[in-house]
Structures are given as structure tokens and as C-alpha cells.
């Protein structure tokens with residue numbers, strides 16, 4: 735069982751993603767657990783305000799240290815092992831399949847912090863974040879979608895979450911395919927609007943099919 739604790743200002747964004755398809759299955763099978771924490775619940779002011787204007791000026795708001803520190807402290811609680819804290823940011827290390835595999839193989843718990851607005855106070859990152867991750871070179875409105883991307887990419891690698899383990903073993907970026915991109919797939923009918931399925935796939939010759947598929951990876 736791998737447990738994610740997600741700190742966010744918008745917990746409702748996660749509902750349909752966690753309630754659908756393979757992620758819902760992984761949660762039902764208790765292979766993965768996702769706990770959502772609303773950052774506003776940790777704000778120590780009666781307006782539940784969690785952000786303020788940036789020092790030095792400029793546009794946008796910055797998420798403040800106080801609720802972020804309080805949330806991580808509460809989630810870490812009395813846990814003996816130091817639970818890693820991931821902050822999503824365009825400045826972070828790029829999320830890749832080997833990183834996802836590493837989390838799936840080794841992690842027991844992970845805390846995910848979703849930024850919003852301009853991001854979070856750097857002192858939170860310096861003091862408590864163990865890893866900054868980016869999901870690509872573009873800017874989103876918040877870290878919620880990146881958190882869902884990480885949970886999805888990791889959860890499907892946990893044994894038993896995807897029905898057939900072979901579907902996870904041999905696919906794009908996997909070791910089995912030398913980290914290359916996967917070959918194309920076809921299903922019935924054999925001819926659709928004049929477009930034929932490659933002959934080799936209909937031969938039943940497994941060695942030839944294997945060879946063709948390997949040639950089609952890139």
C-alpha cells in the first residue's frame with residue numbers, strides 16, 4: 735500500500751479522477767490510498783487566508799509559510815520515517831518513467847504539495863521540501879494536475895493495480911523496451927475504410943511479430 739497525502743487549496747479537483755477507472759480500482763483494492771488536505775484548514779487566521787503579496791513587488795500572490803509548515807507537520811505527525819515532501823513547480827526536476835518506477839518500488843508514503851497563484855514562499859521549499867518536480871516545460875494554474883499525473887503514473891505501476899502485469903512491463907519508456915516508445919496497436923476489423931492491418935500481425939508467427947514490433951519502437 736502506497737499512501738499519498740496531498741496538500742491543496744482545491745481538493746474538489748481530485749474527486750472524479752480518483753473515482754474513475756484504474757485509480758479507483760487501485761484505491762478499492764487498497765494498493766494505493768490518497769488523503770486530501772485542504773490548506774485553508776491550517777490557516778491561523780479567521781479569514782482562512784493562506785497567501786499574500788510578494789516582497790519586492792510584482793503581480794500575483796504567494797502562498798505563505800505558516801499553513802504549509804503546519805500541514806506538513808500534522809501529516810508527518812509522529813511517523814518515525816521522514817516522509818518525503820514533493821513540491822510541484824516548473825523549476826523542478828522533470829518527472830520521468832524511471833522516477834515513477836522508483837516511487838512505486840520504494841515509497842511507502844509521499845506528501846504532495848500543490849502550489850497555486852505565483853507559487854509558495856521559498857523558505858517552505860528550503861526547509862521542508864525534499865524534491866521539486868515538474869511535469870513539463872509549460873505553466874499551469876496550479877500543482878493539482880501535476881499531483882494527479884504523478885499519482886496516476888505511480889499507482890498503475892503498483893503490483894495488482896493494472897489487471898495484467900504484462901501491460902505495465904512492456905510499454906513506452908519501460909526497461910523492456912529499452913526506454914523507447916512503444917510499437918503501434920491494431921484491433922478488429924482487419925480492414926477499416928480501406929486501411930489494412932499490417933500483414934505480419936495476422937500471421938500468428940510470434941517471432942516475426944516480435945521482430946516487427948521491436949523495429950517499430952523509437
Ligand code: SAH
Pocket residue numbers: 821822823824825847848849850851852853854867868869870871872873874875876877878880
Ligand atoms: N510563478 C511560477 C508559476 C506558478 S504556476 C513560475 O513562473 O515558475 C502555479 C503553480 O502551479 C506552481 O506553484 C506549481 O505548483 C504549479 N505548476 C505550474 N506549472 C507546473 C509544471 N509544469 N509542473 C509542475 N507544477 C506546475
